[in-house]
Amino acid sequence: MPDSIAIFWDFTQLHETLLTAANNGNPYRVTPTIDQPEVVDINCLLSYADEVGRVVLNRLYADWRPFSSYAEVLGEAPVELIQLFPNNMGQTSVSRQLTADVTAHLQSADRADTVVIIGGGSEYRQLRQIVREQGVKLVGIGVESVTDAFWIESCDDFKFYDQLGCARLYTGPLDDVSLDSERARALLTAAMSQLVRYYGTEWIQQVRIKPAIIRQDPDFDEGLIGYEAFSHFLRDQSDLLERRHREGEQEPEYRLIDGPTEAASPADRVRNSEHLATYYLRVAGQQGIRMPDPVIMWEGIDVYASFLADNITFHSFSEIDQECLRLLREDFPTLSMTEVKKVRQVLFKCFLFRPSVDDTIGFHEEIKDLADIEDRYFELMLARIGNNLDEPLDYTALSLALTGNPDQADRLEALDTEEE
Structure with missing residues (x-):
């Protein structure tokens, strides 16, 4: 056998290293708000794995939002996709989750x-000891010339992507798939216009x-566009901004030379709401709320409401998680237990559960139905996000952040008004 x-x-990391190699070794970093081209020859790597042995687990980790170009090939592949979101520093830590899952x-x-690690680097060197202690072979696959040498030496066997006969599927310009100066200037102009409207002053x-x-x-x-500090970037935009630094003030001030831009188009407002939703989730993370994907969170609330409607009690939170995972996987077959635990942890902060009675876990008596659970969830997030913003809440963006859909905006605004 x-x-x-x-x-x-x-x-x-595999996607980035292929583009780094194509960019003469200049580091490339994925920007979640910019759609990425299809670069990785997934079918080639899957074929190689089938030749090596009997695949019992095949799991891919990423923030998948910018990788829609891979939807067709991944949709047909026998793989499990793990969605990871950026932390409050804007970084997606794949290595921590991947290492924990290998250990488990x-x-x-x-x-x-x-164990085969595809796309790894120096941050995975600790796996060498973990894997060898279990008497398991460690194989790495990476891109020649840009993969860390220490990681290559840490593996029992290492294969280079090109030597496996895998193609580099994208050969176009990198300017189309990364932050460039023009996009940065457009972001700066839009931000200044928003700030002028909000604060009522041009400076x-x-x-x-x-x-x-x-x-x-x-x-x-x-x-990413060559500036060591944000202040250097601002100073270099003298055709866009006027700068002044008044005596006694710690910070300089800027104003748009041509004044604020016109109101955003409907399409721009949709994009702004999506960006704000991502920002709101980062604020929630800073306040100790580790959110799953908003759609998973919203569907998870429905599952908990079904527990409530059927008057189901559980003997442990682990038992709740297992049943929730079973039900959610009917609609999301590749869903991980990590996401399910996040749903429960968020709802725990909503004070849904009563203290243990007869060694069982149930709902507080005042929680009667789905609407009560949703209201508790919304009230928690309004407090954790809304109370930590300088600007007024955008309820459409908040609805996107909490449910994956903008249709709860009016309800959120009504709840927020009641709280005030």
């Missing part, structure tokens, strides 16, 4: 004989400008 293999893909797999009764303190840009594009980084 061929060896059994478990495959773990750091998909973002190695401790399972049906662990594989070989805006420097400290307020970058947060306004990040609310549009959470992954904005002036370093």
